[in-house]
Amino acid sequence: xxxxxxxxxxxxxxxxxxxxxxxxxxxxxxxxxxxxxxxxxxxxxxxxxxxxxxxxxxxxxxxxxxxxxxxxxxxxxxxxxxxxxxxxxxxxxxxxxxxxxxxxxxxxxxxxxxxxxxxxxxxxxxxxxxxxxxxxxxxxxxxxxxxxxxxxxxxxxxxxxxxxxxxxxxxxxxxxxxxxxxxxxxxxxxxx
Numbered sequence: 001x002x003x004x005x006x007x008x009x010x011x012x013x014x015x016x017x018x019x020x021x022x023x024x025x026x027x028x029x030x031x032x033x034x035x036x037x038x039x040x041x042x043x044x045x046x047x048x049x050x051x052x053x054x055x056x057x058x059x060x061x062x063x064x065x066x067x068x069x070x071x072x073x074x075x076x077x078x079x080x081x082x083x084x085x086x087x088x089x090x091x092x093x094x095x096x097x098x099x100x101x102x103x104x105x106x107x108x109x110x111x112x113x114x115x116x117x118x119x120x121x122x123x124x125x126x127x128x129x130x131x132x133x134x135x136x137x138x139x140x141x142x143x144x145x146x147x148x149x150x151x152x153x154x155x156x157x158x159x160x161x162x163x164x165x166x167x168x169x170x171x172x173x174x175x176x177x178x179x180x181x182x183x184x185x186x187x188x189x190x191x192x
Contacts, residue, residue, distance in 0.1 A: 006062045006122035008130060012052040020068045021061070022048055028070075028109035042084050042106065051106070056080060058103070060126045062110075062119045070110035070119050072127050074103045076136070081106055084141055090177070091139060098137040105140035124157035129165065131158075139177075 012018050022045060029041045043051065051057045051073060057080070060072040075081055078088030081104035091102050110119055131138050138154075155174050 003065050004062065004118060004122055005066075006060065006126045008126045009059050009061070010055045010057070012059060012061075017061075017068060018049055018052050021052060021071055024068055024070060024111050025107060025109050027111050029107075047083060051075075051080075051083075054080070057106075058127075058130065060123050060130075062123050064114070064119065069114040070123060071107070072105055072123050073107040073109075074105040074127070074138075076100060076103045076134075078102060078104060081139075086139070086141065091137075094177070095137055101134055102137045102139055103131060103134070105138065108140065108142075121157070124154070125161050125165075128158045128161040132162065 012021065025043065025048060026041070052059065054075075056077045057073055057075045060074075061068055062070045078086070078091060081088065084104065084106040086104055091104075092099060095102060110123075127138075130136075138158075140154075152174070
């Protein structure tokens with residue numbers, strides 16, 4: 001029988017767990033790499049390892065029978081969030097009242113063979129409880145090509161957690177802050 005657990009930690013000390021989390025990250029963001037125009041792997045292996053050892057990153061890790069199958073990785077040090085190509089000045093200019101409490105989720109990853117199974121729920125519960133405690137602003141980016149429903153999924157999940165546990169903050173709204181549009185202009189010679 002499968003036993004799902006979720007931990008919230010600041011440092012992943014176990015090298016084998018770090019290696020398994022790297023595998024989850026690569027599987028989640030590197031799979032179907034012809035789907036998205038933007039490269040989805042923002043971390044190199046060394047940068048990922050550094051983030052897992054860095055106390056300024058919060059790690060929410062879900063495991064199936066002790067085997068990591070997914071995680072949320074976030075930081076309120078917006079300079080470190082630049083790895084996900086975010087502009088900290090924009091977040092701080094738009095939400096100055098949240099200075100020091102803006103948590104940028106640089107990676108939200110579930111192993112592809114575990115998606116849609118029951119592993120995201122514990123991650124949402126753990127992270128929502130922590131973000132509520134911090135009175136935080138949750139910020140993240142995603143690929144609409146790969147996971148366009150992510151914002152709605154997270155808002156509904158966070159609302160459910162808040163109702164269930166009587167948490168105090170309101171997560172009723174997802175606010176898009178911009179995006180990137182990629183395109184091409186195809187040049188072709190007139191054929192006779």
